Amino acid sequence: MSKALVVLSGxxxxxxxxYWAINKFGRENVSSLTFDYGQRHKIEIESAEKVAEMAAVxxxxxPINTFSALGGNALTADIDIQQTADSDAANExxxxxxxxxxxxxxxxxxxxxxxxxxxxxxxxxxxxxxTDYSGYPDCRENTLNSLEQTLRLGMEYNITIHSPxxxxxxxxxxxLAVKLGAMDAMAYTHTCYEGTQPPCMKCQACILRAKGFAxxxxxxxxxxxxxxxxxx
Amino acid sequence: MSKALVVLSGxxxxxxxxYWAINKFGRENVSSLTFDYGQRHKIEIESAEKVAEMAAVxxxxxPINTFSALGGNALTADIDIQQTADSDAANExxxxxxxxxxxxxxxxxxxxxxxxxxxxxxxxxxxxxxTDYSGYPDCRENTLNSLEQTLRLGMEYNITIHSPxxxxxxxxxxxLAVKLGAMDAMAYTHTCYEGTQPPCMKCQACILRAKGFAxxxxxxxxxxxxxxxxxx
Numbered sequence: 001m002s003k004a005l006v007v008l009s010g011x012x013x014x015x016x017x018x019y020w021a022i023n024k025f026g027r028e029n030v031s032s033l034t035f036d037y038g039q040r041h042k043i044e045i046e047s048a049e050k051v052a053e054m055a056a057v058x059x060x061x062x063p064i065n066t067f068s069a070l071g072g073n074a075l076t077a078d079i080d081i082q083q084t085a086d087s088d089a090a091n092e093x094x095x096x097x098x099x100x101x102x103x104x105x106x107x108x109x110x111x112x113x114x115x116x117x118x119x120x121x122x123x124x125x126x127x128x129x130x131t132d133y134s135g136y137p138d139c140r141e142n143t144l145n146s147l148e149q150t151l152r153l154g155m156e157y158n159i160t161i162h163s164p165x166x167x168x169x170x171x172x173x174x175x176l177a178v179k180l181g182a183m184d185a186m187a188y189t190h191t192c193y194e195g196t197q198p199p200c201m202k203c204q205a206c207i208l209r210a211k212g213f214a215x216x217x218x219x220x221x222x223x224x225x226x227x228x229x230x231x232x
Numbered sequence: 233m234s235k236a237l238v239v240l241s242g243x244x245x246x247x248x249x250x251y252w253a254i255n256k257f258g259r260e261n262v263s264s265l266t267f268d269y270g271q272r273h274k275i276e277i278e279s280a281e282k283v284a285e286m287a288a289v290x291x292x293x294x295p296i297n298t299f300s301a302l303g304g305n306a307l308t309a310d311i312d313i314q315q316t317a318d319s320d321a322a323n324e325x326x327x328x329x330x331x332x333x334x335x336x337x338x339x340x341x342x343x344x345x346x347x348x349x350x351x352x353x354x355x356x357x358x359x360x361x362x363t364d365y366s367g368y369p370d371c372r373e374n375t376l377n378s379l380e381q382t383l384r385l386g387m388e389y390n391i392t393i394h395s396p397x398x399x400x401x402x403x404x405x406x407x408l409a410v411k412l413g414a415m416d417a418m419a420y421t422h423t424c425y426e427g428t429q430p431p432c433m434k435c436q437a438c439i440l441r442a443k444g445f446a447x448x449x450x451x452x453x454x455x456x457x458x459x460x461x462x463x464x
Contacts, residue, residue, distance in 0.1 A: 103345060138386040155334045155335055
């Protein structure tokens with residue numbers, strides 16, 4: 001059985017992908033990689049480490065100090081996050097939400113491929129979805145297909161990028177996570193743009209997550225955990 | 233006239249590309265970007281800054297701490313550089329020289345594209361050549377064509393990658409540099425794997441450089457400068 005590396009952000013989608021990979025490749029063949037790229041909230045990295053621990057797979061945190069040096073976006077810099085992008089104009093560069101870090105997933109996957117290359121891992125798994133509200137162009141299927149080809153040529157290595165959530169709605173992603181037994185770990189994931197636990201439930205990320213769980217008619221284990229312990 | 237960003241390593245090839253870009257796009261439209269990626273010798277970065285100064289274009293140094301964290305190659309780690317790779321077996325991953333950093337140029341160009349995106353620069357220029365001895369797969373034309381397509385899709389941005397040295401021999405690159413008036417700056421470039429000035433003249437990089445200048449019947453201004461000043 002070939003080996004797989006999951007890009008694990010500590011969020012709902014990458015956690016679902018981790019369990020998808022365990023199901024497909026076998027737990028002993030799966031490892032995870034988390035990027036410390038200057039995200040505003042270190043809780044994301046702690047969540048990834050906790051999720052990997054609960055899934056009993058190894059996790060490596062790899063630093064990237066370049067995005068902060070590039071500057072200019074709300075996910076790494078001290079800029080207010082726009083809660084809405086003008087989705088009618090999503091093809092226009094200036095109308096992308098200011099959480100857009102140009103090429104972020106391209107960089108993540110290229111570093112992941114370099115890491116995989118050195119360890120004879122031939123499968124990368126990432127939790128992007130083109131059904132997402134954001135319109136990020138580096139989350140689309142045609143971008144990832146092109147990147148896979150670029151990585152194969154540029155490393156002379158037979159790497160495959162899997163994005164099992166690509167065409168799933170948030171509700172379907174929740175159903176998949178339930179089916180894969182990811183709910184215990186899901187209680188430790190982090191989604192909120194504000195970086196708080198309990199989550200703020202007001203930011204775009206919290207609203208999207210809540211909508212997915214509601215439509216799937218599943219209680220969000222993170223909310224349950226926060227209720228039970230009063231704080232997390 | 234559109235703007236151009238040159239990936240400037242401080243070596244002979246990227247310096248030639250800087251002058252190529254000035255010739256093609258006009259000095260006022262050209263800027264340069266140097267990566268501080270944990271290379272063994274900081275003299276490379278100093279050379280890039282000096283070359284940019286001599287060419288009267290701006291230079292930005294951008295840090296990447298990820299390659300050192302990935303480890304395992306001779307250009308960033310404390311590993312002896314192999315002087316020869318088995319070129320008959322260059323398609324086999326294990327026979328690439330241990331100076332191969334998997335995906336290095338893919339990462340450089342993707343970060344350069346992100347930098348360019350934020351500044352409305354639509355042209356990237358890089359000094360890679362598939363005629364090089366090394367057989368690095370991320371220096372080949374088909375890799376860069378594929379990457380250009382990936383960047384266009386992943387950033388929704390009309391970026392073009394120029395690699396003017398792609399199919400030139402080292403001798404032709406020297407002739408081009410002479411024609412473009414790059415020789416004054418060439419005296420401050422750095423090539424030697426050992427990181428010394430005067431260059432060691434024994435490593436593979438020094439030998440390749442000397443061969444190019446000899447075949448073009450041009451004196452290397454770096455050697456002239458070192459002779460004149462006894463040290464650099």
